[in-house]
Amino acid sequence: MIPAPTLDGHRQLLARSLLAYGAFGLLQVGYRLACSWAHARQARTKLKETPSSHGHEGFMAFTLGLAKNLHRALDWRLEVCKGLPVCKNWGFPWSCMLGNIFINNPEGVRHILKDEFQKYSKAIPSLDPFIIYFNEFMGSGIFTVLHGLGSVDNGQRWLQMRKTSAQMFNRKNFNTLMQEVFVTKADALREWLEGFADAEPVDIQKGFFNFTMDSIMNIFFGEDVSSQTGDHNPYGQAFDEAHEALFVHTVNSLAFNTFAMTLLPWPFGGAHGLARKFHDFASPMYWRFRKALRILDAEAHRMVQNCRIDASLSQRRDLLALFLQAEEEHGYSEGFLKEMVLNLIIAGRDTTACALSWMFVELARNPAVQSRLRDEIDEKLPSDANLDMQTLAHGKLPYLHGVLYETLRLWPPVPFDSKMTYADDVLPDGTQVSKGITVVFSPYILARDGEERYPDPLAFKPERWIPFSAPSPFEFPVFQAGPRICLGMDMAIFEAKVAAVQLLRHLEFDLAPGQRIGYGTKITMNVRNGDKDELLVCVRRRH
Numbered sequence: 001m002i003p004a005p006t007l008d009g010h011r012q013l014l015a016r017s018l019l020a021y022g023a024f025g026l027l028q029v030g031y032r033l034a035c036s037w038a039h040a041r042q043a044r045t046k047l048k049e050t051p052s053s054h055g056h057e058g059f060m061a062f063t064l065g066l067a068k069n070l071h072r073a074l075d076w077r078l079e080v081c082k083g084l085p086v087c088k089n090w091g092f093p094w095s096c097m098l099g100n101i102f103i104n105n106p107e108g109v110r111h112i113l114k115d116e117f118q119k120y121s122k123a124i125p126s127l128d129p130f131i132i133y134f135n136e137f138m139g140s141g142i143f144t145v146l147h148g149l150g151s152v153d154n155g156q157r158w159l160q161m162r163k164t165s166a167q168m169f170n171r172k173n174f175n176t177l178m179q180e181v182f183v184t185k186a187d188a189l190r191e192w193l194e195g196f197a198d199a200e201p202v203d204i205q206k207g208f209f210n211f212t213m214d215s216i217m218n219i220f221f222g223e224d225v226s227s228q229t230g231d232h233n234p235y236g237q238a239f240d241e242a243h244e245a246l247f248v249h250t251v252n253s254l255a256f257n258t259f260a261m262t263l264l265p266w267p268f269g270g271a272h273g274l275a276r277k278f279h280d281f282a283s284p285m286y287w288r289f290r291k292a293l294r295i296l297d298a299e300a301h302r303m304v305q306n307c308r309i310d311a312s313l314s315q316r317r318d319l320l321a322l323f324l325q326a327e328e329e330h331g332y333s334e335g336f337l338k339e340m341v342l343n344l345i346i347a348g349r350d351t352t353a354c355a356l357s358w359m360f361v362e363l364a365r366n367p368a369v370q371s372r373l374r375d376e377i378d379e380k381l382p383s384d385a386n387l388d389m390q391t392l393a394h395g396k397l398p399y400l401h402g403v404l405y406e407t408l409r410l411w412p413p414v415p416f417d418s419k420m421t422y423a424d425d426v427l428p429d430g431t432q433v434s435k436g437i438t439v440v441f442s443p444y445i446l447a448r449d450g451e452e453r454y455p456d457p458l459a460f461k462p463e464r465w466i467p468f469s470a471p472s473p474f475e476f477p478v479f480q481a482g483p484r485i486c487l488g489m490d491m492a493i494f495e496a497k498v499a500a501v502q503l504l505r506h507l508e509f510d511l512a513p514g515q516r517i518g519y520g521t522k523i524t525m526n527v528r529n530g531d532k533d534e535l536l537v538c539v540r541r542r543h
């Protein structure tokens with residue numbers, strides 16, 4: 001008979017188990033660090049000849065500099081990378097995390113976005129704490145899914161989604177709906193702003209975010225809401241709530257997640273380890289994020305179900321209805337539809353609202369530009385003229401087109417982009433890039449550090465786009481470039497033009513005095529007034 005273990009026996013067993021786990025943990029973390037150190041060393045050796053950003057030679061120097069200058073991150077980066085076509089920025093000495101290669105020349109941008117497209121894709125969550133949460137929000141939709149060597153299916157899922165959405169975007173009935181909706185919603189925005197005419201300043205940026213959300217709800221879901229007049233829009237509200245909570249939680253968790261992913265053993269460490277799960281569980285911001293995701297999911301479910309049983313489904317022209325009309329042929333699941341629409345909303349809503357906000361910053365700052373644009377609109381577009389892709393084309397309203405392109409050049413809504421390298425590579429200038437390194441480029445910096453491309457680069461000059469010839473997407477990667485170039489570029493340009501025309505036909509705008517205009521630090525660059533996300537303008541009726 002085996003004797004029952006004593007209390008001492010239990011203690012000894014526990015102590016031995018802890019010791020064994022400690023040894024296992026040390027070995028595992030040691031092995032992880034050794035691999036990561038060897039990788040970082042190899043990558044650094046290859047980059048011996050590549051300059052660091054000005055004044056940031058040592059480890060962490062760049063990261064600490066960035067942390068100090070977060071409120072003006074883009075301009076700080078422009079200063080420290082100025083004149084360097086390629087430079088390196090190191091984070092930790094023992095890993096490539098927080099380090100990157102910064103590409104500031106069109107040939108390099110072309111190389112990663114087009115010529116060697118297969119080697120450069122989105123980051124994988126296990127290596128990037130930010131992507132973990134972003135993917136929880138977006139699922140594996142068109143915006144987040146990997147392509148090329150980074151993907152398990154050689155990019156087939158991405159290609160399939162790209163083709164499907166491109167087909168829908170090219171449908172004639174979808175395009176006519178889009179045009180009608182933008183005009184109607186821009187008119188609602190004008191009416192709302194007229195309520196503030198010759199009165200107190202109004203946050204026009206809020207108006208633009210409502211305008212783009214209301215338009216998208218109609219074009220994508222067939223739901224007619226008017227946030228300007230206070231309509232309840234649970235999907236839109238949950239979307240904003242999820243976005244905000246995602247951002248705050250990610251930033252607050254960065255230090256902890258970097259520590260947990262690097263220095264804790266299984267089952268606590270790693271991107272999907274218990275430490276991160278406990279940390280999320282204890283964070284009220286994470287609960288806010290999850291609650292908003294549940295509402296988004298329930299709302300999307302409701303809209304899909306309503307659309308399915310809608311007796312007039314065959315006449316509907318919104319994106320969801322077009323997908324459901326094609327369902328028999330393609331068999332789209334509800335999950336696929338919900339993810340697809342959510343991805344398109346995140347791609348298209350904030351970006352266009354940011355573009356419009358910056359356009360009105362520039363119009364309000366430059367009264368001569370505003371007045372010349374109004375003259376062009378008055379002269380070329382009588383008040384009963386239709387607003388469509390043809391009447392608003394650059395050949396018909398060149399100054400409007402110039403104002404918009406100049407806004408996008410100086411204030412690109414996505415000012416920064418990064419890709420991860422999935423195979424060793426050599427950039428066109430000879431820089432050797434190791435697999436696993438992050439490469440970064442910035443349309444904001446390319447436009448401002450390019451005297452030869454844009455003389456007097458910091459000045460707002462719509463004339464530089466007249467006569468218009470489309471810029472190379474590698475010099476002007478505002479909508480990205482190559483096979484993953486933005487799918488909604490024409491839609492966004494048209495939407496911004498419609499809103500500008502509808503507002504300027506009736507109203508004049510000045511900046512409200514006393515504001516400290518700057519930019520936010522999210523993925524999309526909104527306008528900030530000091531520490532608030534807002535753009536206050538004084539509105540006047542035209543006589």
Ligand code: HEM
Pocket residue numbers: 142143162165343344345347348349351352355412413414417418477478479480483484485486487488489491492493
């Ligand atoms: C001024 C407005 C816009 C700007 C500046 C813009 C910019 C961009 C950029 C930079 C990307 C690449 C992101 C990345 O992969 O890292 C992108 C992708 C994308 N955009 Fe836009 N976008 C705008 C409006 C829109 C609109 C209105 C839509 C349509 C709803 C849209 C749909 C998409 C889609 C579907 C992708 C993913 C394409 C792919 O990965 O194959 N965008 N956009």
